[in-house]
Amino acid sequence: MKKLVFFPSDPMKEYIEKGRTYEFLDEYYNPGNYFDEVICLSPWGDKTEEKISSIRCIKASPYRLKKIIEKEKPDIVRGYGAYCCADWVSFNKVKGIPTLVSAHDVRRSFIHDSISYADGVICMSNAVKNAVEKYVPGVTSNIWVMPNRIDTTVFSKKNDDKIFSELNNRFSGKYHILHVGRKSYEKNLETVIKALKYLDESVTAVFVGAGDTAKYEELANKEGVSDRCFYVERVENEELPYWYSWCDCMCTPSLCEGFGYVFVEAAACECAIVTSDIGPMNEYLIDEKTALLVKEFENPEIIANAVKKCLSGEEGIAKMKKNARNVGLSFDKSAVAKQEIEIYEKMMSIQPNNLNNNSLKRKMILFDGINCCEKGCKNFLKLFKADKLYHKIIGNDT
DSSP: OOEEEEEOSSOHHHHHHTTOOHHHHHHHHSGGGOOSEEEEEESOOSSSEEEETTEEEEEOOGGGHHHHHHHHOOSEEEEESSSHHHHHHHHSOOTTOOEEEEEOOOSGGGSOGGGGGOSEEEESSHHHHHHHHHHOTTOOSOEEEOOOOBOTTTSSOOOOHHHHHHHHHHSOSSEEEEEESOSSGGGTHHHHHHHGGGSOTTEEEEEESSSOOHHHHHHHHHHTOGGGEEEESOOOTTTHHHHHHHSSEEEOOOSOOSSOHHHHHHHHTTOOEEEESSTTHHHHOOBTTTBEEESSTTOHHHHHHHHHHHHTOOHHHHHHHHHHHHHHHTTBHHHHHHHHHHHHHHHTTSOOOOOOOTTHHHHGGGTTTTSOOSHHHHHHHHHHHTOHHHHHHHHHHO
């Protein structure tokens, strides 16, 4: 009987609230039903123990996870994220059980040194792998690049006149640029907004993603394009393929990405894509073959020129959009699941290093914002401070 224990970086129920299905969770955490049992350990949950789809979820403080692992005796322990989850893995290791951590982001604050204690590391792209090896020189040699996955039966080109008409009525303009990504510095909304000045007034931009729009609305007003910018907090996952198929150009010139989910989704829907000529996007997108990759991605005029090319109706653009479908197919969930199973099999054949990062327990008190990468870490600090065991550890060590 094969068993997996994993640490998520967010509460499991948040994925359902964000539009993910129970089927998605099963496929994501148990590819190809490889494991007979999958157990989620985290400090979140409404109950001490509950079932979310086929996954058994146990709520416990991060300092108490080791005892549960010893009791459950899984074949592998995995942390989803090279920051807090890597920390949990590193000081909750049980002798003889291999540990695997996945890294999803290129930013230093999302790659903790504790990743060096893992027996294996999965990176979402070569860009992430390069960042991990740069920031953590002592990382294991058992390091693989395995991308994220999409369901290409869901993400495919759609033709629905009713939905397209509704979107046209909702957002003015003859041509529509779609920007998909949270409203943050990394997603480079500013350049897209400024690019509108160099485009015909019939071109409007729709920004889909969570976050505060105030500074972007202020910028659009300053640039004189506020009436051509529309902000959408969220689009359900099953609706996104229609948006990708409807828009004239998907333009998200990111400053950095760990994988770039949205570009693969858009490609699978045969969308005209404009993005930055950086990794990981240029690892799977080819300039003028499957997308338009821009080197000067913070230059509004250069971005506008790429958008104009997408809107031109050139034969080359039509061919580029068709070619993009093959990019999406290469990330289909069945293909990625096969890769993941192969990694699990390799992990179960290796000799674990059995190294525990006990010193991290003293350092957890530094999670005051300096060593935090996300809201999650700040939430962990509150959990630790509410835990008597935390105070005992800190008290003994200081």
